[in-house]
Amino acid sequence: MKTIGKLAKELGLGVETIRFYEREGLIKQPQKPQNGYRVYDDSITKQLQFICRAKALGFTLKEVASLMSMGGDCARVESLGLQKLRIIQSKINDLQGLEVVIKEMTNSCRNNNDQSHCPIIDSIK
Amino acid sequence: MKTIGKLAKELGLGVETIRFYEREGLIKQPQKPQNGYRVYDDSITKQLQFICRAKALGFTLKEVASLMSMGGDCARVESLGLQKLRIIQSKINDLQGLEVVIKEMTNSCRNNNDQSHCPIIDSIK
DNA sequence: GTAAACTCCGTAGGTAAGTACGGAGTCAAT
DNA sequence: ATTGACTCCGTACTTACCTACGGAGTTTAC
Numbered sequence: 608m609k610t611i612g613k614l615a616k617e618l619g620l621g622v623e624t625i626r627f628y629e630r631e632g633l634i635k636q637p638q639k640p641q642n643g644y645r646v647y648d649d650s651i652t653k654q655l656q657f658i659c660r661a662k663a664l665g666f667t668l669k670e671v672a673s674l675m676s677m678g679g680d681c682a683r684v685e686s687l688g689l690q691k692l693r694i695i696q697s698k699i700n701d702l703q704g705l706e707v708v709i710k711e712m713t714n715s716c717r718n719n720n721d722q723s724h725c726p727i728i729d730s731i732k
Numbered sequence: 733m734k735t736i737g738k739l740a741k742e743l744g745l746g747v748e749t750i751r752f753y754e755r756e757g758l759i760k761q762p763q764k765p766q767n768g769y770r771v772y773d774d775s776i777t778k779q780l781q782f783i784c785r786a787k788a789l790g791f792t793l794k795e796v797a798s799l800m801s802m803g804g805d806c807a808r809v810e811s812l813g814l815q816k817l818r819i820i821q822s823k824i825n826d827l828q829g830l831e832v833v834i835k836e837m838t839n840s841c842r843n844n845n846d847q848s849h850c851p852i853i854d855s856i857k
Numbered sequence: 858g859t860a861a862a863c864t865c866c867g868t869a870g871g872t873a874a875g876t877a878c879g880g881a882g883t884c885a886a887t
Numbered sequence: 888a889t890t891g892a893c894t895c896c897g898t899a900c901t902t903a904c905c906t907a908c909g910g911a912g913t914t915t916a917c
Contacts, residue, residue, distance in 0.1 A: 612863060623906055642913060644864055665830055681850035685841035692834045699827045702820050705790050709817045716810035725806035737893060748876055767883060769894055793874070863914070877900070
């Protein structure tokens with residue numbers, strides 16, 4: 608049993624962030640004793656770790672909420688995962704395209720001897 | 733010479749977006765004749781295309797403003813480019829990591845026969 | 858026993874890059 | 888001459904995800 612500050616510290620989150628997740632319906636407000644302070648047990652830690660991991664995997668908070676509400680509906684979870692996968696793959700593609708373009712640009716810059724203007728600026732114009 | 737609506741249409745931008753870029757200092761407010769309407773010549777088209785291209789390369793509007801103010805300082809432009817390149821490469825890395833994890837997760841889902849719970853949800857818990 | 862640290866709540870602010878609104882003036886076509 | 892489209896301006900709203908503030912009550916450490 609711990610209070611919100613300890614929980615936050617334990618997970619590397621801000622107190623406000625935990626309250627925010629509660630407001631957003633990602634976690635439930637725990638029982639509060641006489642003094643009005645939130646008191647958490649260990650199950651909340653798992654839930655918050657779930658949220659953090661899913662976030663790290665690129666899911667938005669809304670999607671995390673969906674995932675959590677799906678319980679164990681494997682087909683639906685899988686479909687959300689596949690959808691994320693497609694998005695991630697297309698992002699990778701885009702970024703690799705950018706990588707090539709920017710590499711070319713900085714190379715042309717490196718080889719430029721004319722101080723009066725820059726091939727990147729010129730080419731982008 | 734064209735008014736803001738035509739310019740916007742020509743570039744596929746919104747009128748408000750052009751006004752926004754003006755407010756942000758990316759482009760200058762053009763001369764306005766008696767009626768108060770903005771009137772643009774062709775040089776603005778190049779500037780806005782520059783902005784759009786740089787944005788497509790992953791530069792933020794602030795960075796675009798920097799680039800534009802650098803004139804032809806090749807070394808500085810190159811350094812901004814290389815910095816972007818590093819960011820892009822690390823993003824690609826991260827996303828490829830995610831790709832692997834999500835692939836594994838959806839695969840385990842696909843092979844799951846137990847309807848009562850989902851390996852993705854289980855593993856993330 | 859008192860000062861520091863913690864918690865409560867609701868609301869406001871911040872970021873990035875726009876997008877929308879409202880009321881007023883202006884221009885083009887019929 | 889009137890309708891509809893266009894423009895002006897400043898401000899507020901949007902999305903996603905927090906972060907900060909203010910003022911009050913509570914707990915902990917010395």
